[in-house]
Amino acid sequence: MSIASDSIKRAGPERTTVWDRFSIRTKRVIWAWTFLALPILFYGGIRFYPTFQAFWLSLTDWDLMRPAKFVGLANYQAMLADPVFWKVFQNTFAYLIIGTPLSLVISFAIAYYLDRVRFMHGFIRALYFLPFLTTAAAMGWVWRWFYQPVPIGVLNGFLSVFGLPQQTFLRSPDTALTSILMPAIWAGLGFQVIIFIAGLRAIPSTFYEAARIDGLGEWAIFRKITLPLLKPTTIFLVVFSSIGFLRIFDQVYNMTTNDPGGPLNSTKPLVLMIYQTAFSSYKMGYAAAQTVVLFTILLVVSLMQLWVLRKR
Amino acid sequence: MSTMDVELPANRMRIRPGQIITWTLLLLGGLIMVTPLLYMFATSLKTSGQIYDLKLIPAAPTLDNYISVLSDGRFLRWFVNSTLIASIVTVSNVFFDSMVGYTLAKFEFRGRYFIFLAILSTLMIPTEMLVIPWYLMSSQLHWLDTYWGIMFPGMMTAFGTFLMKQFFETVPDDFLEAARVDGMNEFTIWWKIAMPLVTPAISALAIFTFLGNWTAFFWPLIVTTSRELYTLPVGLSGFSVEQSIQWEKIMTGAALATIPTLIVFLVLQRFIVRGVMLAGLKG
Numbered sequence: 001m002s003i004a005s006d007s008i009k010r011a012g013p014e015r016t017t018v019w020d021r022f023s024i025r026t027k028r029v030i031w032a033w034t035f036l037a038l039p040i041l042f043y044g045g046i047r048f049y050p051t052f053q054a055f056w057l058s059l060t061d062w063d064l065m066r067p068a069k070f071v072g073l074a075n076y077q078a079m080l081a082d083p084v085f086w087k088v089f090q091n092t093f094a095y096l097i098i099g100t101p102l103s104l105v106i107s108f109a110i111a112y113y114l115d116r117v118r119f120m121h122g123f124i125r126a127l128y129f130l131p132f133l134t135t136a137a138a139m140g141w142v143w144r145w146f147y148q149p150v151p152i153g154v155l156n157g158f159l160s161v162f163g164l165p166q167q168t169f170l171r172s173p174d175t176a177l178t179s180i181l182m183p184a185i186w187a188g189l190g191f192q193v194i195i196f197i198a199g200l201r202a203i204p205s206t207f208y209e210a211a212r213i214d215g216l217g218e219w220a221i222f223r224k225i226t227l228p229l230l231k232p233t234t235i236f237l238v239v240f241s242s243i244g245f246l247r248i249f250d251q252v253y254n255m256t257t258n259d260p261g262g263p264l265n266s267t268k269p270l271v272l273m274i275y276q277t278a279f280s281s282y283k284m285g286y287a288a289a290q291t292v293v294l295f296t297i298l299l300v301v302s303l304m305q306l307w308v309l310r311k312r
Numbered sequence: 313m314s315t316m317d318v319e320l321p322a323n324r325m326r327i328r329p330g331q332i333i334t335w336t337l338l339l340l341g342g343l344i345m346v347t348p349l350l351y352m353f354a355t356s357l358k359t360s361g362q363i364y365d366l367k368l369i370p371a372a373p374t375l376d377n378y379i380s381v382l383s384d385g386r387f388l389r390w391f392v393n394s395t396l397i398a399s400i401v402t403v404s405n406v407f408f409d410s411m412v413g414y415t416l417a418k419f420e421f422r423g424r425y426f427i428f429l430a431i432l433s434t435l436m437i438p439t440e441m442l443v444i445p446w447y448l449m450s451s452q453l454h455w456l457d458t459y460w461g462i463m464f465p466g467m468m469t470a471f472g473t474f475l476m477k478q479f480f481e482t483v484p485d486d487f488l489e490a491a492r493v494d495g496m497n498e499f500t501i502w503w504k505i506a507m508p509l510v511t512p513a514i515s516a517l518a519i520f521t522f523l524g525n526w527t528a529f530f531w532p533l534i535v536t537t538s539r540e541l542y543t544l545p546v547g548l549s550g551f552s553v554e555q556s557i558q559w560e561k562i563m564t565g566a567a568l569a570t571i572p573t574l575i576v577f578l579v580l581q582r583f584i585v586r587g588v589m590l591a592g593l594k595g
Contacts, residue, residue: 028419035498036415043430047437050446064451133523135548138566154366158366161366191588194588198588249529250529257549295441299436
């Protein structure tokens with residue numbers, strides 16, 4: 001067939017172009033590289049080159065005005081000696097260490113039970129999922145309003161109705177971080193619930209039937225079948241949400257607009273520190289060094305995932 | 313569902329009290345989840361005198377806040393900016409991510425695996441690391457404070473490419489070979505034959521890209537300085553500075569930023585949920 005159509009083509013016009021002389025295989029290779037040309041430029045110029053540039057900039061002193069000056073590891077030394085950096089480092093991991101387990105346990109519990117519910121399943125699922133579709137800039141305002149002292153704030157309003165003590169929420173260094181974390185968990189919960197439900201449904205029902213025939217109880221089935229077979233889903237969500245909490249920015253910035261990361265740096269995560277170092281203080285080299293630290297942390301978390309997956 | 317499968321049909325109809333409690337708790341939890349959204353909408357319908365009222369349903373609902381926020385003009389501008397930017401970036405991603413995914417799935421050439429790994433490895437690079445070089449690049453090329461400046465970093469994504477590659481691999485080669493025999497060129501084969509076969513993946517990619525760019529905050533905050541170019545999240549973030557703090561106006565702005573995604577969700581609910589599941593399982 002292809003020979004026939006080729007010979008018809010060749011018989012038509014007398015002159016053969018360079019293109020016609022290529023074999024079918026060569027033509028396909030040329031097509032492939034044509035398809036890839038623009039993307040290669042994009043990934044090279046907008047992903048790879050900037051990555052190397054960030055590493056290079058982290059070794060320079062640069063304020064956008066004067067040319068960048070090579071300073072070796074001075075930025076890293078300054079960072080290690082900076083008490084604000086250590087506070088920020090601690091905050092970033094506080095978001096991770098509280099946020100990831102809490103959100104996963106809650107979303108798993110919801111998914112586990114919601115998966116068995118038939119009546120109004122779609123509606124209830126939608127209720128959990130809706131916050132995921134919101135933007136942090138808008139919800140930052142809603143939560144700030146909720147957290148206000150009486151008579152404005154809704155939460156303190158309800159506390160006073162029930163005669164409970166008022167909470168400081170965003171105004172105290174002790175409670176601010178948790179107060180920002182809750183909306184962050186709230187916004188991501190629906191996504192995790194849906195992924196968990198998908199994972200639960202991917203477990204073949206024959207496994208459950210066999211276990212039931214063998215006389216296993218509910219708890220044993222949960223521990224011996226559901227949890228182990230759900231491991232890939234769980235690992236995916238652990239990594240996905242860990243990376244999300246390590247990179248937290250939108251919620252913090254939008255809930256502490258007047259004093260980003262405050263009060264007293266108690267809520268400031270690494271990305272917010274990077275933002276301020278680069279775009280408020282214009283210490284580009286120092287900010288680049290901080291991004292390298294963030295990159296390293298994220299890389300370690302991702303590699304740990306690969307390691308856990310391989311052990312399976 | 314699994315428990316139901318093995319039980320006898322007679323038992324299937326019986327509802328245990330435990331199930332009713334579970335259902336009620338799940339519903340209550342769901343209602344708590346949407347409470348912030350309900351309060352946001354309720355307050356946007358209240359007058360400034362009523363906002364201290366904890367009642368969810370306003371005594372005399374009014375659309376005055378919406379009229380005043382929208383007639384301001386600025387807000388409308390941000391809304392248009394966000395819609396425009398998210399749409400263009402989505403079209404670009406659907407086009408390029410599919411094209412690259414298709415090439416990597418269906419063409420054989422030296423260097424294919426290397427290109428695939430190179431693109432995949434960019435998933436490891438956090439955006440935060442790239443913004444400083446991007447900022448420098450934008451200032452040199454005069455992209456700061458332009459639409460293109462906001463859009464260029466997201467025109468293609470490794471995630472989208474990977475997703476599309478996975479799906480194109482399921483397309484049988486026979487279909488493409490038949491088209492080739494018919495004398496179609498490779499571009500037409502991809503666009504006319506292969507693309508329609510992966511519409512679920514395309515819709516998932518489109519929804520994610522649009523939502524991601526609609527809510528994007530970090531880079532637009534950095535690259536824009538003039539108010540006319542703000543996207544909705546960036547504009548909303550600085551809303552109070554000018555409005556002093558008028559909570560009912562701010563809630564109206566927040567509601568206006570939320571309504572489009574809620575409408576899209578209600579219309580496309582099935583696609584979105586399936587898309588999230590697909591992306592989660594493939595990714």
